[in-house]
Every structure is written in C-alpha cells, then in structure tokens.
Amino acid sequence: MPIARRIFLVLAFVSAAAGRCAGTDPVAPAAMQTVPAGAYVPQQRSTKDPEQVPVAAFRLDTAPVTNADFLAFVTANPKWRRSAVSRLFADTSYLDHWAGDLEPGARAPLAAPVVRVSWFAARAYARWVGKRLPTTAEWELAAAAGYKTATGKDEPDFNRDLYAWLARPVPEVQPTVATAKPTLHGVRGLHGLVWEWVDDFNTAMVTGESRADGGLERDLFCGAGAAGARETSDYAAFMRTALRSSLKANNTTTSLGFRCAQSIP
Amino acid sequence: MKTKLALLSLVLTAGLTAADQPAACCAADAKPKAACCTSDEKADKAACCAEKSDAPAACCAEKAKPAACCAQVEKPKPAACCAVEVPVAKKPDACCAEIENRESKIQNFSSESLYQLEVGFTDDRDRPFTLASLRGRPVVLTMFFASCGYACPLLLTDMQAIRAKLPAEIRDQAAFVLVSFDVARDTPAALAKYREERQLDAQWTLLHGDDDAVRELAALLGVKFKLEADGQFAHSNLISILNPGGEVVHQRTGLQGGLDEAAQAIVAVSR
Numbered sequence: 001m002p003i004a005r006r007i008f009l010v011l012a013f014v015s016a017a018a019g020r021c022a023g024t025d026p027v028a029p030a031a032m033q034t035v036p037a038g039a040y041v042p043q044q045r046s047t048k049d050p051e052q053v054p055v056a057a058f059r060l061d062t063a064p065v066t067n068a069d070f071l072a073f074v075t076a077n078p079k080w081r082r083s084a085v086s087r088l089f090a091d092t093s094y095l096d097h098w099a100g101d102l103e104p105g106a107r108a109p110l111a112a113p114v115v116r117v118s119w120f121a122a123r124a125y126a127r128w129v130g131k132r133l134p135t136t137a138e139w140e141l142a143a144a145a146g147y148k149t150a151t152g153k154d155e156p157d158f159n160r161d162l163y164a165w166l167a168r169p170v171p172e173v174q175p176t177v178a179t180a181k182p183t184l185h186g187v188r189g190l191h192g193l194v195w196e197w198v199d200d201f202n203t204a205m206v207t208g209e210s211r212a213d214g215g216l217e218r219d220l221f222c223g224a225g226a227a228g229a230r231e232t233s234d235y236a237a238f239m240r241t242a243l244r245s246s247l248k249a250n251n252t253t254t255s256l257g258f259r260c261a262q263s264i265p
Numbered sequence: 266m267k268t269k270l271a272l273l274s275l276v277l278t279a280g281l282t283a284a285d286q287p288a289a290c291c292a293a294d295a296k297p298k299a300a301c302c303t304s305d306e307k308a309d310k311a312a313c314c315a316e317k318s319d320a321p322a323a324c325c326a327e328k329a330k331p332a333a334c335c336a337q338v339e340k341p342k343p344a345a346c347c348a349v350e351v352p353v354a355k356k357p358d359a360c361c362a363e364i365e366n367r368e369s370k371i372q373n374f375s376s377e378s379l380y381q382l383e384v385g386f387t388d389d390r391d392r393p394f395t396l397a398s399l400r401g402r403p404v405v406l407t408m409f410f411a412s413c414g415y416a417c418p419l420l421l422t423d424m425q426a427i428r429a430k431l432p433a434e435i436r437d438q439a440a441f442v443l444v445s446f447d448v449a450r451d452t453p454a455a456l457a458k459y460r461e462e463r464q465l466d467a468q469w470t471l472l473h474g475d476d477d478a479v480r481e482l483a484a485l486l487g488v489k490f491k492l493e494a495d496g497q498f499a500h501s502n503l504i505s506i507l508n509p510g511g512e513v514v515h516q517r518t519g520l521q522g523g524l525d526e527a528a529q530a531i532v533a534v535s536r
Contacts (some may be wrong), residue, residue: 048495087376088485119484202484202490249484 017028030069030129033186033261036175038150043231055141060134061259062187063111063177064194065125065258067104073125075247077101078231080121087250089120094252110178113194113257119249122258131260133199136244138261140237143191152183153234162236170255182220189259191236199257201244277306297528315439326484334441372399379485380511384478386444389456389471396482396511403439403531404507408488410447411459416502419520421463424504428468430528435535437468444472446498448492486513 039052064068074081074095081101085094095116099105109112118127119133126132134142146152162180180189187230190196333465374380380397388394405424424441431439436478445451451459465471474482483490491499506527507516515530517523 079390084380088378088381120481200480200491202480202489245489248487249481 016263018076020203028202028207030065030260034058034143035138035142035185035187038141038144042137043140043234043241044183053136053137056210058134058138059264060138061131061261061263062182063180064120064189064196064257064259066111066177067114068110068148070114070117070125071102071110073128077124077128080124082168084113085121086120086150089124089250090118091250091252094118094121096252097254107173109173109176109177113177113189115174115194115254115257116252117197117257118252119197119201119247123199123253125258126260129260131262133197133258134261135200136198136203139190139196139198142183142185142187145187145253147181147183150184158183164193166236167238172223181250195240195243195253197256198244201247202249211237222227279399293336311449311513311525328415338357343510361445373490375512377513379513381508382485383475384481386472386474386530387453389460389473391453394472396472399440399442399507400511402511403435403509403535404442404511405439405527406442406444406486406507406532407503408444408446408486408490409435410445410498410500411451412447414499415500416520421505423524425518426524426530427504427527430524430530435532436534439468439531441465441468442470442471442472444474444479444482446483446500448474448476448479448486487516506530506534 035058036224037057038055040055041052078084079086081187082095082098093116095108095114097105097107097116097244099107104110122133143151144150146158149155151164174194177189177193180192182188247256280353305344320341343459380395380400382396386394386396405427407424409420411417421443424443426440428436428439443456445456451473453473456473459465460469460471482488485504487506488501488503490498494499500516502520504517504527506517508514517525517527
C-alpha cells in the first residue's frame with residue numbers, strides 16, 4: 001500500500017466528537033475572493049496531456065462551508081436532512097455527528113467547517129446558494145498558493161504548516177474556519193482544516209497502486225495505460241489524489257467538507 | 266353479490282402483491298398496483314409502465330387479473346374497466362395509480378434507485394428522456410462515447426453478447442441503454458448516426474446529457490471519466506445491470522469475462 005494512502009486511511013477514519021453550539025442564524029452570503037488565472041500542473045496525467053492546464057480566473061469562497069451554513073441549507077431543504085436523505089445521495093454517516101436533523105450540537109460548532117457531507121449534498125448546497133463546486137484544477141490552483149507567493153511549495157513556513165497538518169490526526173471537534181491562516185489570495189483553510197470535495201472528483205483514476213501500469217488497470221479504465229505521475233515529491237497532492245480516487249459520491253467522512261466557487265462571467 | 270366480488274378482488278389483490286413481485290413493475294408501494302403488472306403478462310408489464318399513454322389499456326389487459334385491476338370499478342369487466350375510452354376520472358385506482366404517480370412527481374422509488382436522479386437526458390431523436398421512464402424493465406446501462414476507438418466498441422459488443430444470452434421473453438423486455446459522457450460531440454444527431462452505423466434497434470436507448478446530468482449519473486454508477494488532451498476520454502469500463510426499480514444489482518467491470526454473470530443478474534431481477 002502506498003504510504004500516502006495509508007496516511008489517508010488514518011486521517012479518514014479517526015472520528016470526531018465534543019464542543020458547543022449557539023443559535024441558528026440564517027446563512028449570510030459567504031465571502032469570496034478572486035483567484036487569478038493561472039496554470040494547474042496535474043499531479044497525474046496522461047503522456048499525451050500537456051504539462052500544464054490553463055485555468056481561468058474564478059471566485060472562491062474564502063472559507064469552507066460551516067455547520068451554520070449547512071444548517072440553513074437543510075432547514076430550507078428538508079430532503080437533505082439527516083433523517084430524510086436518500087442513501088443513494090449520502091451514506092449512513094451523513095451528518096452523523098450532529099445532535100439532530102436541525103441541531104448541529106456540541107460536536108459540530110456552528111463556525112466550524114461542516115464535515116460528513118457527500119458530494120451530492122455539497123453540490124445541492126452549492127446550487128442552492130447559486131454557486132458550484134470548484135473543479136480539481138481550480139481547487140489545486142488556489143491551493144498551490146502559499147502565504148506570500150503563488151507557489152507555496154517554495155515557502156518553508158507554508159510547507160511546515162501543511163505537513164504538520166497532514167501528520168495530525170483529525171481533531172475530535174473541527175476548529176472554527178477563522179483559525180486557518182489565509183493564503184496569498186485571501187482564501188483560508190484549503191490546507192489545515194478539512195479535505196474538500198471538488199466537482200470532478202471522479203476524474204481521479206487511481207486504482208490501488210497509483211504508479212502501477214498493470215493489465216487490470218488498463219482494462220478497468222479505457223486510456224488508463226497512459227496515465228502516469230509527474231512529480232512524485234508533491235506528497236500532499238498525492239494524498240489528495242488518493243483521497244479523491246477512493247471516494248464515492250455518496251461517501252461522507254469525518255474530515256471531508258467543501259467550499260463553493262463561481263465562474264467570472 | 267357486489268360485496269362478494271369486492272372481497273374477492275381484495276383477496277386477489279393481496280395474493281398478487283405477495284406472489285408476483287410487483288416491484289418488477291409497480292415498485293414497492295401501493296397494493297393495487299400489483300394488479301397492473303402481473304407476472305404472466307410480461308409483455309404487458311413492460312408496456313404498462315413504459316409509456317403513460319398506453320398504460321391503462323395494457324396494464325389491465327384480459328389476462329391481467331381483471332378482478333384485481335378493476336377492484337374499485339362499478340362494473341368489473343376486464344376489457345371495459347380500463348379501456349382507453351373510459352373517462353380518466355372513472356379509471357380505477359388499481360389501473361391508474363402507476364400512471365398518476367408518474368405524472369405527479371411522487372415516484373416512491375427506493376432509496377437505492379437511480380431513478381431518484383432528477384436530471385434529464387435527451388435521446389437520439391432529440392426527445393427529452395428521464396431515466397425513470399425505464400422503470401419496470403431490467404436495464405443494461407453503459408456509459409461510453411461514440412468516437413471511442415478502444416474499449417467502447419468492446420463494451421457495445423459485450424452488451425450485445427449479454428443480450429444474446431437472455432431467454433427470449435426477458436430479452437424482449439429488457440432495455441439496453443448507452444449514455445455518452447462526451448457532452449460536446451455526442452449530440453442527439455451524432456448518437457442517431459451511431460445507432461445507424463451499429464444497427465441498434467428500438468430496444469436500445471442512446472442518451473445525451475448536459476455536464477451535470479452525465480457527471481451525476483457517472484457518480485452514482487461509480488464511472489470515472491476524464492477528457493484527455495487528445496480529445497479521447499479515459500473512463501471506467503463498466504456495464505451496470507438495474508432491476509426494474511432502478512437499483513444497481515450487478516456491475517461487470519473491465520473488459521474480460523463476466524458476461525454470464527451479467528446475464529444471470531438480469532434474469533434474476535426479471536422473475
């Protein structure tokens with residue numbers, strides 16, 4: 001088992017608990033920032049793919065969607081409440097840490113990122129607020145920025161914080177979104193809080209050993225024989241790819257939330 | 266006499282519900298619906314639930330247990346009670362519950378049913394198509410793209426092989442569905458051309474969807490796909506078998522073997 005995957009498993013299955021919550025304020029429009037156009041360098045790509053994928057400028061929520069935000073969503077959309085949601089769209093641990101259908105409770109502080117939400121739920125939320133989920137390319141472009149520059153991997157303190165977070169088990173209760181340090185574009189929590197859904201998570205075609213080129217993989221995926229990893233040193237990106245490729249759209253985990261994006265017309 | 270008939274109908278209805286697996290066509294809900302799709306009427310069963318307009322007549326055809334079908338009608342005559350010319354208001358619930366259900370949006374699908382997906386597709390004749398309209402039939406569904414040079418032709422061949430393995434009565438009832446994830450190139454016209462080239466008859470449904478529809482269906486099926494720089498798609502090779510309620514009951518992954526198992530899965534959900 002590749003090490004990235006092993007660590008992901010540890011992160012994904014450590015569960016959450018305890019905290020305190022207040023009222024149920026309606027969701028205020030989330031603050032967004034513009035992420036300038038740039039190039040996404042796919043961590044894994046086909047031999048025929050270009051090294052860089054151009055990404056147009058877009059708007060991104062400055063913080064992940066919180067329990068308070070999500071409470072407003074399920075209040076307005078009963079079919080997304082924990083007791084009503086279809087298993088097709090969210091597995092049995094959907095919002096499992098909430099005290100009730102409309103009560104996040106002690107283990108889900110209102111100002112903390114919502115977790116245990118499925119891709120379908122995240123998508124439905126985004127539609128509800130008139131936005132969408134970011135694509136992998138957009139998310140990775142935004143997440144590549146460091147505290148001071150557009151390439152965080154060249155900033156020692158950014159790397160230190162990133163890997164310290166990756167090494168930490170998932171906390172019992174998620175900290176509030178305000179605890180995350182904003183990066184260059186004024187966006188916070190892309191690293192350091194929770195993993196996040198992307199709209200096209202199901203384009204990550206890794207089966208077990210991501211660098212394997214076995215016959216089974218070629219059969220499972222048309223075109224997969226040509227896929228290969230570009231830079232094996234970007235360990236965090238490997239972990240994200242491993243996570244995305246291991247998810248199903250109705251999965252929920254204790255460390256997986258989301259934020260919304262918007263195209264710039 | 267009337268009371269006795271009514272009683273008899275009730276007994277019949279109850280019996281049918283248990284014995285004939287109404288789920289096959291009329292989902293897991295209301296009892297009278299069982300009557301509209303009895304197991305000895307396989308052809309009608311499909312017709313019953315396939316097309317709204319034909320359903321009343323088809324679902325209450327002569328052999329379809331008229332007593333149950335027409336349980337609540339004043340004159341329980343098989344042909345008469347559900348005939349097309351009977352005013353809509355007078356059609357017995359037993360016959361029409363299914364149809365009403367389809368028109369109102371209360372579908373009562375199981376929590377695993379793909380038919381809960383609210384996105385719409387377009388068929389290769391440019392007509393709107395919802396997956397839920399496949400309800401009542403076993404379905405063999407594959408996502409593909411028409412210009413695929415490697416795996417997709419094999420997937421189509423495999424679907425045809427699965428079809429050939431089915432007993433005739435089940436083969437005629439099953440739906441074979443190809444959904445393209447190439448939203449840009451596989452327009453309804455392009456799919457119509459594909460149908461012609463591959464000589465696919467009316468049993469085959471070719472669907473075009475927008476990006477949302479395709480991505481959500483793919484997510485539900487566990488199909489991964491990615492547009493490569495050369496215009497080809499990298500994608501999962503997956504043939505899914507749905508039961509008449511729209512639940513995935515079997516998936517054949519990869520490109521080798523597994524055809525017998527897929528055929529068996531279809532037979533199992535058709536009985």
